Amino acid sequence: MLPSFLSLLTILVVGAAAAAQGHDDAAARRTMEEFAGFPASDDGGASPLRVYSEGGASPLRVDSDGLQRQIDELASFSDSPAPSVTRVLYSDRDVQARRYIKGIMKQLGLVVREDAVGNIFGRWVGSEADLGAVATGSHVDAIPFSGKYDGVVGVLGALEAISVLQRSGFQPKRSLEVIMFTSEEPTRFGISCLGSRLMAGSKELAQSLKGTFDNQNISFVDAADSAGYKIHPEDLHNVFLNQDTYFAFIELHIEQGPILEKEGVPIGIVTAIAAPASIKVEFEGNGGHAGAVLMPARNDAGLAAAELALAVEKHVLESGSIDTVGTVGILQLHPGAINSITSKSHLEIDIRDIDEKRRNDVIEKAHQSAIDISKIRGVELSEFKIINQDPPALSDKSVINAMEIAAKQLGLEYKLMISRAYHDSLFMARISPMGMIFIPCYKGYSHKPEEYASPEDMANGVQMLALTMAKLSSE
Numbered sequence: 097m098l099p100s101f102l103s104l105l106t107i108l109v110v111g112a113a114a115a116a117q118g119h120d121d122a123a124a125r126r127t128m129e130e131f132a133g134f135p136a137s138d139d140g141g142a143s144p145l146r147v148y149s150e151g152g153a154s155p156l157r158v159d160s161d162g163l164q165r166q167i168d169e170l171a172s173f174s175d176s177p178a179p180s181v182t183r184v185l186y187s188d189r190d191v192q193a194r195r196y197i198k199g200i201m202k203q204l205g206l207v208v209r210e211d212a213v214g215n216i217f218g219r220w221v222g223s224e225a226d227l228g229a230v231a232t233g234s235h236v237d238a239i240p241f242s243g244k245y246d247g248v249v250g251v252l253g254a255l256e257a258i259s260v261l262q263r264s265g266f267q268p269k270r271s272l273e274v275i276m277f278t279s280e281e282p283t284r285f286g287i288s289c290l291g292s293r294l295m296a297g298s299k300e301l302a303q304s305l306k307g308t309f310d311n312q313n314i315s316f317v318d319a320a321d322s323a324g325y326k327i328h329p330e331d332l333h334n335v336f337l338n339q340d341t342y343f344a345f346i347e348l349h350i351e352q353g354p355i356l357e358k359e360g361v362p363i364g365i366v367t368a369i370a371a372p373a374s375i376k377v378e379f380e381g382n383g384g385h386a387g388a389v390l391m392p393a394r395n396d397a398g399l400a401a402a403e404l405a406l407a408v409e410k411h412v413l414e415s416g417s418i419d420t421v422g423t424v425g426i427l428q429l430h431p432g433a434i435n436s437i438t439s440k441s442h443l444e445i446d447i448r449d450i451d452e453k454r455r456n457d458v459i460e461k462a463h464q465s466a467i468d469i470s471k472i473r474g475v476e477l478s479e480f481k482i483i484n485q486d487p488p489a490l491s492d493k494s495v496i497n498a499m500e501i502a503a504k505q506l507g508l509e510y511k512l513m514i515s516r517a518y519h520d521s522l523f524m525a526r527i528s529p530m531g532m533i534f535i536p537c538y539k540g541y542s543h544k545p546e547e548y549a550s551p552e553d554m555a556n557g558v559q560m561l562a563l564t565m566a567k568l569s570s571e
Contacts, residue, residue: 243547
Protein backbone atom coordinates (compact mmCIF):
# COMPACT_ATOMS: atom_id res chain seq x y z
CA MET A 97 0.00 0.00 0.00
CA LEU A 98 1.40 3.42 -0.94
CA PRO A 99 1.85 5.91 1.92
CA SER A 100 -0.58 8.78 2.00
CA PHE A 101 0.35 12.20 0.67
CA LEU A 102 -0.28 13.58 4.15
CA SER A 103 2.45 11.31 5.52
CA LEU A 104 4.78 12.48 2.77
CA LEU A 105 4.03 16.10 3.49
CA THR A 106 4.68 15.56 7.19
CA ILE A 107 8.07 14.01 6.46
CA LEU A 108 9.02 16.89 4.20
CA VAL A 109 7.88 19.57 6.61
CA VAL A 110 9.71 17.97 9.55
CA GLY A 111 12.87 17.58 7.51
CA ALA A 112 12.72 21.14 6.27
CA ALA A 113 12.11 22.51 9.73
CA ALA A 114 15.07 20.64 11.15
CA ALA A 115 17.32 21.98 8.44
CA ALA A 116 16.05 25.53 8.96
CA GLN A 117 16.87 25.36 12.66
CA GLY A 118 20.43 24.23 11.91
CA HIS A 119 19.87 20.79 13.44
CA ASP A 120 21.43 17.61 12.08
CA ASP A 121 18.90 16.54 9.41
CA ALA A 122 20.48 13.16 8.68
CA ALA A 123 17.62 11.28 10.34
CA ALA A 124 15.01 13.21 8.37
CA ARG A 125 16.89 12.61 5.14
CA ARG A 126 17.16 8.89 5.88
CA THR A 127 13.39 8.79 6.47
CA MET A 128 12.81 10.49 3.12
CA GLU A 129 15.14 8.05 1.39
CA GLU A 130 13.33 5.11 2.95
CA PHE A 131 9.98 6.54 1.86
CA ALA A 132 10.78 7.24 -1.78
CA GLY A 133 13.96 5.43 -2.67
CA PHE A 134 15.78 8.68 -3.50
CA PRO A 135 19.29 9.26 -2.19
CA ALA A 136 19.85 12.54 -0.42
CA SER A 137 22.65 14.59 -1.94
CA ASP A 138 26.11 14.18 -0.44
CA ASP A 139 26.41 17.85 0.35
CA GLY A 140 23.43 17.77 2.70
CA GLY A 141 21.13 19.45 0.22
CA ALA A 142 17.51 18.54 -0.38
CA SER A 143 16.57 15.09 -1.59
CA PRO A 144 15.29 14.90 -5.17
CA LEU A 145 12.03 13.72 -3.61
CA ARG A 146 11.37 17.31 -2.58
CA VAL A 147 10.30 18.39 -6.02
CA TYR A 148 7.79 20.99 -4.97
CA SER A 149 7.84 23.62 -2.30
CA GLU A 150 6.25 27.03 -2.13
CA GLY A 151 8.50 29.58 -3.79
CA GLY A 152 11.14 26.93 -4.62
CA ALA A 153 12.28 25.46 -7.91
CA SER A 154 12.08 21.78 -8.67
CA PRO A 155 15.34 19.82 -8.85
CA LEU A 156 13.55 17.49 -11.31
CA ARG A 157 14.30 19.96 -14.06
CA VAL A 158 13.20 18.98 -17.55
CA ASP A 159 15.32 20.00 -20.52
CA SER A 160 12.35 21.30 -22.48
CA ASP A 161 14.47 22.79 -25.25
CA GLY A 162 16.33 19.51 -25.71
CA LEU A 163 13.09 17.51 -25.71
CA GLN A 164 11.52 19.77 -28.34
CA ARG A 165 14.66 19.55 -30.45
CA GLN A 166 14.50 15.77 -30.36
CA ILE A 167 10.80 15.80 -31.31
CA ASP A 168 11.59 18.08 -34.27
CA GLU A 169 14.51 15.90 -35.35
CA LEU A 170 12.41 12.75 -35.18
CA ALA A 171 9.67 14.47 -37.20
CA SER A 172 12.18 14.98 -40.04
CA PHE A 173 12.09 11.21 -40.65
CA SER A 174 8.89 11.45 -42.65
CA ASP A 175 7.53 10.43 -46.03
CA SER A 176 5.39 13.58 -46.23
CA PRO A 177 6.47 17.22 -46.06
CA ALA A 178 6.49 19.23 -42.82
CA PRO A 179 4.51 20.07 -40.79
CA SER A 180 2.89 16.67 -41.41
CA VAL A 181 4.53 13.39 -40.45
CA THR A 182 4.14 10.03 -42.23
CA ARG A 183 6.12 7.16 -40.78
CA VAL A 184 4.79 3.70 -41.62
CA LEU A 185 5.94 0.41 -40.13
CA TYR A 186 9.22 -0.98 -41.55
CA SER A 187 9.58 1.84 -44.07
CA ASP A 188 12.97 3.50 -44.55
CA ARG A 189 11.81 6.42 -42.39
CA ASP A 190 10.66 4.04 -39.68
CA VAL A 191 14.10 2.40 -39.71
CA GLN A 192 15.74 5.83 -39.38
CA ALA A 193 13.48 6.68 -36.44
CA ARG A 194 14.35 3.40 -34.74
CA ARG A 195 18.04 4.10 -35.13
CA TYR A 196 17.53 7.58 -33.66
CA ILE A 197 15.70 6.25 -30.57
CA LYS A 198 18.32 3.56 -29.94
CA GLY A 199 21.01 6.23 -30.18
CA ILE A 200 19.42 8.29 -27.40
CA MET A 201 18.98 5.19 -25.25
CA LYS A 202 22.68 4.39 -25.60
CA GLN A 203 23.66 7.99 -24.80
CA LEU A 204 21.78 7.60 -21.50
CA GLY A 205 23.71 4.43 -20.73
CA LEU A 206 20.68 2.17 -21.05
CA VAL A 207 21.00 -1.50 -21.95
CA VAL A 208 19.33 -1.74 -25.37
CA ARG A 209 17.71 -4.78 -26.93
CA GLU A 210 15.13 -5.53 -29.64
CA ASP A 211 12.75 -8.43 -30.04
CA ALA A 212 11.81 -10.30 -33.21
CA VAL A 213 9.31 -7.70 -34.49
CA GLY A 214 11.30 -4.62 -33.48
CA ASN A 215 9.91 -3.63 -30.09
CA ILE A 216 12.86 -1.67 -28.66
CA PHE A 217 13.78 -1.76 -24.96
CA GLY A 218 16.19 0.52 -23.09
CA ARG A 219 16.82 -0.58 -19.50
CA TRP A 220 18.38 1.30 -16.59
CA VAL A 221 19.41 -1.63 -14.42
CA GLY A 222 18.38 -1.23 -10.79
CA SER A 223 20.13 -2.31 -7.62
CA GLU A 224 17.75 -5.27 -7.33
CA ALA A 225 17.66 -6.25 -10.97
CA ASP A 226 15.88 -9.56 -10.34
CA LEU A 227 12.70 -7.72 -9.33
CA GLY A 228 10.05 -6.90 -11.91
CA ALA A 229 10.97 -3.65 -13.67
CA VAL A 230 8.96 -0.44 -13.88
CA ALA A 231 8.34 0.22 -17.57
CA THR A 232 7.14 3.13 -19.65
CA GLY A 233 6.98 3.97 -23.34
CA SER A 234 4.82 4.41 -26.42
CA HIS A 235 5.23 4.40 -30.21
CA VAL A 236 6.78 6.58 -32.93
CA ASP A 237 5.06 5.25 -36.06
CA ALA A 238 2.70 7.81 -37.57
CA ILE A 239 -0.31 7.50 -39.87
CA PRO A 240 -0.11 9.40 -43.18
CA PHE A 241 -0.10 13.19 -42.86
CA SER A 242 -0.38 13.21 -39.07
CA GLY A 243 1.42 15.21 -36.36
CA LYS A 244 4.68 14.84 -34.48
CA TYR A 245 3.51 14.41 -30.86
CA ASP A 246 1.22 11.35 -30.85
CA GLY A 247 3.18 8.52 -29.22
CA VAL A 248 6.45 10.42 -29.58
CA VAL A 249 5.92 12.33 -26.31
CA GLY A 250 5.61 8.97 -24.58
CA VAL A 251 8.94 7.74 -25.97
CA LEU A 252 11.16 10.82 -26.03
CA GLY A 253 9.41 12.14 -22.92
CA ALA A 254 10.13 8.84 -21.17
CA LEU A 255 13.80 9.04 -22.12
CA GLU A 256 13.89 12.59 -20.78
CA ALA A 257 12.27 11.34 -17.56
CA ILE A 258 15.13 8.84 -17.21
CA SER A 259 17.61 11.65 -17.87
CA VAL A 260 15.89 13.83 -15.24
CA LEU A 261 16.21 11.08 -12.63
CA GLN A 262 19.85 10.46 -13.56
CA ARG A 263 20.66 14.16 -13.20
CA SER A 264 18.89 14.27 -9.83
CA GLY A 265 21.14 11.54 -8.42
CA PHE A 266 18.37 8.96 -8.14
CA GLN A 267 19.37 5.30 -8.07
CA PRO A 268 16.59 2.83 -8.95
CA LYS A 269 15.88 -0.24 -6.86
CA ARG A 270 13.74 -1.90 -9.52
CA SER A 271 15.09 -1.49 -13.04
CA LEU A 272 13.46 1.21 -15.17
CA GLU A 273 12.73 0.41 -18.81
CA VAL A 274 11.66 2.54 -21.78
CA ILE A 275 9.84 0.69 -24.58
CA MET A 276 9.34 1.86 -28.15
CA PHE A 277 6.47 -0.32 -29.35
CA THR A 278 6.28 -1.57 -32.92
CA SER A 279 3.30 -0.45 -35.01
CA GLU A 280 0.75 1.00 -32.61
CA GLU A 281 -0.96 2.40 -35.69
CA PRO A 282 -2.78 -0.05 -38.03
CA THR A 283 -1.66 1.81 -41.18
CA ARG A 284 0.24 -0.92 -43.01
CA PHE A 285 -1.24 -4.26 -41.97
CA GLY A 286 -4.57 -3.21 -40.42
CA ILE A 287 -3.51 -4.34 -36.92
CA SER A 288 -3.45 -1.81 -34.08
CA CYS A 289 -0.86 -2.17 -31.32
CA LEU A 290 0.88 -5.02 -33.11
CA GLY A 291 3.97 -5.01 -30.89
CA SER A 292 2.21 -4.75 -27.55
CA ARG A 293 -0.42 -7.33 -28.57
CA LEU A 294 2.37 -9.82 -29.17
CA MET A 295 4.15 -8.87 -25.95
CA ALA A 296 0.86 -9.58 -24.14
CA GLY A 297 0.85 -13.09 -25.59
CA SER A 298 -1.60 -13.03 -28.51
CA LYS A 299 -1.19 -16.48 -30.04
CA GLU A 300 -3.86 -15.68 -32.64
CA LEU A 301 -1.85 -12.69 -33.88
CA ALA A 302 1.39 -14.66 -33.92
CA GLN A 303 -0.30 -17.23 -36.13
CA SER A 304 -2.06 -14.77 -38.43
CA LEU A 305 1.05 -12.66 -39.07
CA LYS A 306 2.60 -15.57 -40.94
CA GLY A 307 0.02 -14.99 -43.69
CA THR A 308 -0.56 -11.22 -43.39
CA PHE A 309 0.01 -8.92 -46.39
CA ASP A 310 -0.21 -5.16 -46.91
CA ASN A 311 -2.10 -3.45 -49.76
CA GLN A 312 0.98 -3.78 -51.97
CA ASN A 313 0.89 -7.56 -51.46
CA ILE A 314 4.07 -7.47 -49.36
CA SER A 315 3.99 -9.99 -46.53
CA PHE A 316 4.60 -9.01 -42.93
CA VAL A 317 7.61 -11.33 -42.84
CA ASP A 318 9.14 -9.75 -45.98
CA ALA A 319 8.45 -6.21 -44.74
CA ALA A 320 10.15 -6.99 -41.43
CA ASP A 321 13.09 -8.52 -43.30
CA SER A 322 13.50 -5.30 -45.33
CA ALA A 323 13.85 -3.40 -42.03
CA GLY A 324 16.46 -5.81 -40.70
CA TYR A 325 14.21 -8.15 -38.70
CA LYS A 326 14.61 -11.67 -40.10
CA ILE A 327 11.59 -13.41 -38.63
CA HIS A 328 11.17 -17.15 -38.42
CA PRO A 329 7.68 -18.39 -37.51
CA GLU A 330 8.75 -19.60 -34.07
CA ASP A 331 10.36 -16.22 -33.30
CA LEU A 332 6.99 -14.54 -32.90
CA HIS A 333 6.26 -16.53 -29.75
CA ASN A 334 9.55 -15.30 -28.30
CA VAL A 335 8.04 -11.81 -28.21
CA PHE A 336 5.57 -12.95 -25.52
CA LEU A 337 6.40 -11.66 -22.03
CA ASN A 338 5.78 -13.31 -18.68
CA GLN A 339 3.29 -11.85 -16.22
CA ASP A 340 6.09 -10.99 -13.76
CA THR A 341 8.30 -9.17 -16.28
CA TYR A 342 7.05 -5.76 -15.16
CA PHE A 343 6.01 -4.53 -11.74
CA ALA A 344 4.15 -1.65 -13.39
CA PHE A 345 3.74 0.10 -16.74
CA ILE A 346 2.97 3.82 -17.17
CA GLU A 347 2.42 5.55 -20.52
CA LEU A 348 2.74 9.30 -21.05
CA HIS A 349 0.59 10.55 -23.92
CA ILE A 350 -1.13 13.62 -25.31
CA GLU A 351 -4.85 13.46 -24.56
CA GLN A 352 -5.92 13.50 -28.23
CA GLY A 353 -9.08 15.22 -27.04
CA PRO A 354 -10.04 18.73 -25.87
CA ILE A 355 -11.06 18.15 -22.23
CA LEU A 356 -7.85 19.03 -20.38
CA GLU A 357 -7.17 22.16 -22.45
CA LYS A 358 -10.79 23.30 -22.20
CA GLU A 359 -10.87 22.87 -18.42
CA GLY A 360 -7.38 24.29 -17.88
CA VAL A 361 -6.16 21.13 -16.12
CA PRO A 362 -2.49 20.23 -16.79
CA ILE A 363 -2.63 16.50 -16.02
CA GLY A 364 -5.06 13.68 -16.74
CA ILE A 365 -4.79 10.44 -14.80
CA VAL A 366 -6.41 7.68 -16.83
CA THR A 367 -8.64 5.26 -14.95
CA ALA A 368 -9.76 3.11 -17.91
CA ILE A 369 -9.19 2.63 -21.64
CA ALA A 370 -12.27 2.11 -23.79
CA ALA A 371 -12.89 -1.25 -25.43
CA PRO A 372 -12.44 -0.92 -29.21
CA ALA A 373 -13.88 -3.07 -31.96
CA SER A 374 -13.17 -2.94 -35.69
CA ILE A 375 -15.60 -4.28 -38.32
CA LYS A 376 -15.32 -4.75 -42.08
CA VAL A 377 -18.54 -4.75 -44.12
CA GLU A 378 -19.18 -5.30 -47.83
CA PHE A 379 -22.36 -5.01 -49.90
CA GLU A 380 -22.68 -6.19 -53.51
CA GLY A 381 -25.32 -5.00 -55.95
CA ASN A 382 -25.97 -5.14 -59.71
CA GLY A 383 -24.45 -1.82 -60.75
CA GLY A 384 -25.32 -0.36 -64.12
CA HIS A 385 -25.50 2.87 -66.11
CA ALA A 386 -26.41 5.95 -64.07
CA GLY A 387 -28.80 7.16 -66.74
CA ALA A 388 -30.27 3.98 -68.21
CA VAL A 389 -31.27 2.08 -65.04
CA LEU A 390 -34.41 3.53 -63.51
CA MET A 391 -34.61 4.08 -59.74
CA PRO A 392 -37.11 1.26 -58.96
CA ALA A 393 -34.86 -1.25 -60.72
CA ARG A 394 -31.66 -0.43 -58.86
CA ASN A 395 -29.81 -2.51 -56.29
CA ASP A 396 -27.35 0.17 -55.17
CA ALA A 397 -24.56 -1.08 -52.91
CA GLY A 398 -23.45 2.50 -52.29
CA LEU A 399 -26.78 3.54 -50.82
CA ALA A 400 -26.78 0.41 -48.65
CA ALA A 401 -23.40 1.50 -47.25
CA ALA A 402 -24.66 5.04 -46.63
CA GLU A 403 -27.72 3.70 -44.85
CA LEU A 404 -25.61 1.45 -42.64
CA ALA A 405 -23.32 4.37 -41.74
CA LEU A 406 -26.36 6.31 -40.50
CA ALA A 407 -27.64 3.22 -38.68
CA VAL A 408 -24.33 2.96 -36.77
CA GLU A 409 -24.71 6.56 -35.65
CA LYS A 410 -28.31 5.88 -34.58
CA HIS A 411 -27.43 2.81 -32.52
CA VAL A 412 -24.52 4.58 -30.80
CA LEU A 413 -26.69 7.55 -29.83
CA GLU A 414 -29.40 5.21 -28.55
CA SER A 415 -26.95 3.48 -26.20
CA GLY A 416 -27.70 6.11 -23.59
CA SER A 417 -24.04 6.75 -22.76
CA ILE A 418 -21.69 9.51 -23.85
CA ASP A 419 -18.89 6.96 -23.58
CA THR A 420 -20.22 4.99 -26.57
CA VAL A 421 -18.73 6.20 -29.87
CA GLY A 422 -18.90 4.88 -33.42
CA THR A 423 -17.08 5.91 -36.59
CA VAL A 424 -17.29 4.84 -40.21
CA GLY A 425 -13.70 5.72 -41.08
CA ILE A 426 -13.52 4.03 -44.49
CA LEU A 427 -16.19 3.92 -47.19
CA GLN A 428 -15.12 2.77 -50.64
CA LEU A 429 -17.34 2.50 -53.72
CA HIS A 430 -16.75 0.43 -56.85
CA PRO A 431 -16.33 1.22 -59.68
CA GLY A 432 -16.12 4.78 -58.37
CA ALA A 433 -17.31 6.54 -61.52
CA ILE A 434 -19.80 9.43 -61.48
CA ASN A 435 -21.95 7.86 -64.18
CA SER A 436 -22.00 4.33 -62.77
CA ILE A 437 -24.27 2.85 -60.09
CA THR A 438 -22.19 1.39 -57.28
CA SER A 439 -21.93 -2.39 -57.61
CA LYS A 440 -19.78 -2.95 -54.52
CA SER A 441 -19.21 -1.00 -51.33
CA HIS A 442 -16.74 -1.52 -48.51
CA LEU A 443 -17.00 0.00 -45.03
CA GLU A 444 -14.74 -0.17 -41.99
CA ILE A 445 -16.41 0.68 -38.70
CA ASP A 446 -14.89 1.51 -35.32
CA ILE A 447 -17.09 1.16 -32.20
CA ARG A 448 -15.77 1.85 -28.69
CA ASP A 449 -16.99 1.98 -25.12
CA ILE A 450 -15.60 1.49 -21.61
CA ASP A 451 -18.51 -0.91 -21.09
CA GLU A 452 -17.86 -4.08 -23.11
CA LYS A 453 -21.46 -5.33 -23.06
CA ARG A 454 -22.86 -1.99 -24.20
CA ARG A 455 -20.29 -1.88 -27.00
CA ASN A 456 -21.16 -5.41 -28.08
CA ASP A 457 -24.88 -4.56 -28.08
CA VAL A 458 -24.19 -1.76 -30.58
CA ILE A 459 -22.21 -4.17 -32.77
CA GLU A 460 -25.08 -6.66 -32.79
CA LYS A 461 -27.59 -3.95 -33.68
CA ALA A 462 -25.32 -2.75 -36.50
CA HIS A 463 -25.10 -6.32 -37.79
CA GLN A 464 -28.88 -6.69 -37.76
CA SER A 465 -29.25 -3.37 -39.56
CA ALA A 466 -26.82 -4.54 -42.25
CA ILE A 467 -28.92 -7.70 -42.75
CA ASP A 468 -32.18 -5.71 -42.92
CA ILE A 469 -30.70 -3.13 -45.33
CA SER A 470 -29.44 -5.83 -47.67
CA LYS A 471 -32.91 -7.40 -47.85
CA ILE A 472 -34.77 -4.13 -48.36
CA ARG A 473 -32.37 -2.87 -51.04
CA GLY A 474 -31.93 -6.20 -52.78
CA VAL A 475 -28.17 -6.28 -52.32
CA GLU A 476 -25.94 -9.03 -50.90
CA LEU A 477 -24.29 -8.60 -47.52
CA SER A 478 -21.15 -10.41 -48.64
CA GLU A 479 -19.11 -9.66 -45.51
CA PHE A 480 -19.67 -8.56 -41.93
CA LYS A 481 -16.41 -9.43 -40.21
CA ILE A 482 -15.33 -8.39 -36.72
CA ILE A 483 -11.58 -7.86 -37.08
CA ASN A 484 -10.94 -7.30 -33.39
CA GLN A 485 -13.17 -7.02 -30.35
CA ASP A 486 -10.86 -6.18 -27.46
CA PRO A 487 -12.01 -5.87 -23.86
CA PRO A 488 -11.52 -2.58 -21.98
CA ALA A 489 -8.60 -2.10 -19.63
CA LEU A 490 -8.69 -0.64 -16.13
CA SER A 491 -5.75 1.22 -14.66
CA ASP A 492 -4.36 -0.44 -11.56
CA LYS A 493 -5.23 1.26 -8.27
CA SER A 494 -1.65 1.16 -7.00
CA VAL A 495 -0.41 2.93 -10.15
CA ILE A 496 -3.22 5.50 -9.95
CA ASN A 497 -2.29 6.16 -6.31
CA ALA A 498 1.36 6.65 -7.24
CA MET A 499 0.39 9.10 -9.99
CA GLU A 500 -1.90 11.03 -7.66
CA ILE A 501 0.86 11.33 -5.08
CA ALA A 502 3.24 12.60 -7.76
CA ALA A 503 0.73 15.20 -8.99
CA LYS A 504 0.10 16.49 -5.47
CA GLN A 505 3.79 16.58 -4.70
CA LEU A 506 4.43 18.58 -7.87
CA GLY A 507 1.54 20.92 -7.11
CA LEU A 508 -0.21 19.97 -10.34
CA GLU A 509 -3.97 19.90 -10.62
CA TYR A 510 -5.19 16.67 -12.20
CA LYS A 511 -8.36 15.10 -13.52
CA LEU A 512 -9.36 11.44 -13.33
CA MET A 513 -10.57 10.49 -16.82
CA ILE A 514 -10.99 7.65 -19.29
CA SER A 515 -9.18 7.21 -22.57
CA ARG A 516 -11.37 6.63 -25.61
CA ALA A 517 -8.35 6.26 -27.87
CA TYR A 518 -6.42 3.07 -28.47
CA HIS A 519 -3.02 2.81 -26.73
CA ASP A 520 -0.39 0.16 -26.16
CA SER A 521 -1.35 0.40 -22.47
CA LEU A 522 -4.57 -1.46 -23.35
CA PHE A 523 -2.51 -4.59 -23.96
CA MET A 524 0.21 -3.99 -21.40
CA ALA A 525 -2.59 -4.12 -18.81
CA ARG A 526 -2.90 -7.85 -19.60
CA ILE A 527 0.59 -8.56 -18.26
CA SER A 528 1.27 -5.72 -15.81
CA PRO A 529 -0.43 -3.21 -13.51
CA MET A 530 -1.00 -0.24 -15.84
CA GLY A 531 -1.55 3.49 -15.70
CA MET A 532 -1.53 6.43 -18.11
CA ILE A 533 -0.68 10.12 -17.81
CA PHE A 534 -2.39 12.54 -20.21
CA ILE A 535 -1.24 16.06 -21.02
CA PRO A 536 -3.27 18.67 -22.93
CA CYS A 537 -2.92 19.12 -26.67
CA TYR A 538 -3.99 22.10 -28.76
CA LYS A 539 -7.78 21.99 -29.35
CA GLY A 540 -7.60 18.24 -28.83
CA TYR A 541 -6.10 17.87 -32.31
CA SER A 542 -4.37 14.61 -33.17
CA HIS A 543 -3.66 12.53 -36.27
CA LYS A 544 -3.29 15.78 -38.20
CA PRO A 545 -0.40 18.22 -38.78
CA GLU A 546 -1.88 20.77 -36.35
CA GLU A 547 -1.28 18.40 -33.44
CA TYR A 548 0.68 20.27 -30.73
CA ALA A 549 1.67 20.04 -27.07
CA SER A 550 3.35 22.98 -25.34
CA PRO A 551 6.82 22.66 -23.77
CA GLU A 552 5.28 23.49 -20.38
CA ASP A 553 2.69 20.75 -20.63
CA MET A 554 5.27 18.24 -21.80
CA ALA A 555 7.55 19.20 -18.91
CA ASN A 556 4.70 18.64 -16.45
CA GLY A 557 4.09 15.22 -17.96
CA VAL A 558 7.78 14.28 -17.84
CA GLN A 559 8.05 15.30 -14.18
CA MET A 560 4.90 13.33 -13.37
CA LEU A 561 6.30 10.29 -15.13
CA ALA A 562 9.73 10.58 -13.53
CA LEU A 563 8.36 10.88 -10.01
CA THR A 564 5.82 8.08 -10.50
CA MET A 565 8.47 5.72 -11.85
CA ALA A 566 10.81 6.60 -9.00
CA LYS A 567 8.14 5.85 -6.44
CA LEU A 568 7.17 2.54 -8.01
CA SER A 569 10.82 1.58 -8.46
CA SER A 570 11.31 1.76 -4.70
CA GLU A 571 8.37 -0.57 -3.91
